[in-house]
Amino acid sequence: MKFTVITIFPEYFAPLSLSLIGKAIEKEALEFETIDLRKFAPGNRRSVDDTPYGGGAGMVMSPEPWGDAIDEVLSKNEGVLDLVFPTPAGSVFNQRTAESLSTSNHLVFACGRYEGIDARVVDFYRAHLRIRLHEISIGDYVINGGEGAALVTIEAVARLIPGVIGNPDSLLEESHNEIGEVEYPVYTKPAIWRGLAVPDVLLSGNHGAIQNWRRDAARKRKGAQNGRE
Numbered sequence: 001m002k003f004t005v006i007t008i009f010p011e012y013f014a015p016l017s018l019s020l021i022g023k024a025i026e027k028e029a030l031e032f033e034t035i036d037l038r039k040f041a042p043g044n045r046r047s048v049d050d051t052p053y054g055g056g057a058g059m060v061m062s063p064e065p066w067g068d069a070i071d072e073v074l075s076k077n078e079g080v081l082d083l084v085f086p087t088p089a090g091s092v093f094n095q096r097t098a099e100s101l102s103t104s105n106h107l108v109f110a111c112g113r114y115e116g117i118d119a120r121v122v123d124f125y126r127a128h129l130r131i132r133l134h135e136i137s138i139g140d141y142v143i144n145g146g147e148g149a150a151l152v153t154i155e156a157v158a159r160l161i162p163g164v165i166g167n168p169d170s171l172l173e174e175s176h177n178e179i180g181e182v183e184y185p186v187y188t189k190p191a192i193w194r195g196l197a198v199p200d201v202l203l204s205g206n207h208g209a210i211q212n213w214r215r216d217a218a219r220k221r222k223g224a225q226n227g228r229e
């Protein structure tokens, strides 16, 4: 799987070279590249934004650099790709979205800033035969640009790719269980910490009893969460 990120802040993605995703990039289980949108911005100022038609606050990203950057990605790659636009108006990203995107050969993220990207860019590429286009939101809150959302999405998708996660057993467990049913509390040594003991059943070696306890504890957790909503 290849990830391409188009952004005015390529340095935002430096942390991807850390941890398991960085290892996967090193051993070529994943390919990762950023494209600096400013390369496609004309003029001495290299500006990528302009005032909104119809008025209103803030600035809007101009369509020309976006069109040129996306065209370059298309020209340098063959076949179908998934083009992801993070936007506060997108459909909310969840584990199903991550699983679906993880079957892609090439995920391209278009990270906007300011008040977003001129709407004609999405309209134009939605009709492109080599593109599956996705508008996603990572949740019902506002952040300052698409970069944070792209990082979250890349991490959620990359860990589903074979060879990326250190311990594939944890992925197997997630896929065999209804998501939410694996959300039991976890413990490690010491058995007593600040007067708080690990539940006895987890030290019992009785795997049936442990399974039942974990299922009940996961349900209680979910119940408590829904109570708080």
Ligand code: JEH
Pocket (backbone or CB within 6 Å): 086, 087, 088, 090, 111, 112, 113, 114, 115, 116, 117, 136, 137, 138, 139, 140, 141, 142, 143, 144, 145, 146, 147, 149
């Ligand atoms: C934010 C891409 C590009 C800020 C404000 C407005 C909300 C309401 N989950 C997510 N939150 N924010 C983004 C995102 C994702 N994925 C996101 C972005 C960009 C993604 C620029 N921005 C900043 C930005 C306008 N407001 C949007 N409205 C609360 C209903 C009010 C208007 C647009 C873009």
